[in-house]
Amino acid sequence: MKIKLLSTVIAGVILAGCGSDNNNSVAPEVKSASVQAYDGAIWGIQGSYNCGDGDNVVGLTNYNGFVETTDDVFVNAPEKCSFTFKPNGNVIPQDTSNGKYLPNLVLKAPKGLFAQGEAATASPLSTLIANKLGDNTYDEATASQILEDLGLGEIANTCGISVTDLLKDTDSAVKKLAENPDFTDIHSKLIATTHVLADTLAAQPNASTDDVTKVTKLLAESTLAEHPNYPKSKDEKPVHVELADILADEDTFTAAKNAETVEDIQEITDLDKAIKNPADSFTPEEPEDENQAPTPPTPPEPPVKPEPPIEPPTGGTGGTGGGDGSSGGGTGS
Secondary structure, eight states: OHHHHHHHHHHHHHHHHHHHHHHHOOOOOOOOEEEEEBTTBEESOEEEEESSSOEEEEEEOOTTSEEEEOOHHHHHOGGGOEEEEEOOSSSOOEETTTOOBOTTOOEEEOTTSOOTTSOOEEBHHHHHHHHHHTTSOOOHHHHHHHHHHHTOHHHHHHSSOOHHHHHHOHHHHHHHHHHOGGGHHHHHHHHHHHHHHHHHHHHOTTSOHHHHHHHHHHHHHHHHHHOTTTTBOTTSOBEEOOOHHHHTSHHHHHHHHHOOSHHHHHTSHHHHHHHHSOEEOOOOOOOSSTTOOOOOOOOOOOOOOOOOOOOOOOOOOOOOOSOOGGGSOOOOO
């Protein structure tokens, strides 16, 4: 009887234990990390990270410019990794803040910029800094000097946004400046500089950081001279400059490198025309499927060949006049 009772108790304990596991089991937490591609938010650009063991592709950014990874190596120690965004060759990335397509832009964030659990961004600013650092780890002194050279030193000096915060969470920094009427000019300068820098990097990926910095600063100043409230035109319409194709021409880039003033830039016809006549901005429609890629740009209409002018019809040959003199009246007798 005791043996039977003991067996019943043991069975009850086992069943209770099984029931407890079923009722209280918790799925293990899946940790992840997100990185934003930013010029405005860039949709449809491929992200990858390198923690010393080669490039690891994550995927394409969503409409808001983010890509996510659950790889423990990056999630737990992002400070040991660099990050790169570049077009994958099948999708043309698009800036969702203005509709601009960015087929040749490559963005980088240097090793040491990111920290676990914090915002992470790769932008034209972080790219220029990564190019300057080469294989070296991020340091704020180098970043500060480059921002100063671009004319953006006042952001850290007067706006309460640290250099590292500007680089790690550029979107939030831009919104903070936009919300404060005291920082309107600085906000416009940051947007103009970022847009011009993106175009310069895309057009001249092998140019020195010094040349890229000089050209970007002067072109941004030229843009602001024409459109002080950029990214609005002087007519208060949302616009953006598109300079990459122009700057890809070596003669034009050399002329821009040699320029010293806004007036010098205005003498470079193609650049001056593009700055004075910026492209209209629009907001692409956000898709319901977050994995959907941006719609490809509409190819330009081919030029219409003018019709040859229609020749006026020629008239018939007129008739000849009357007979010659011999057919006149006879001579007198």
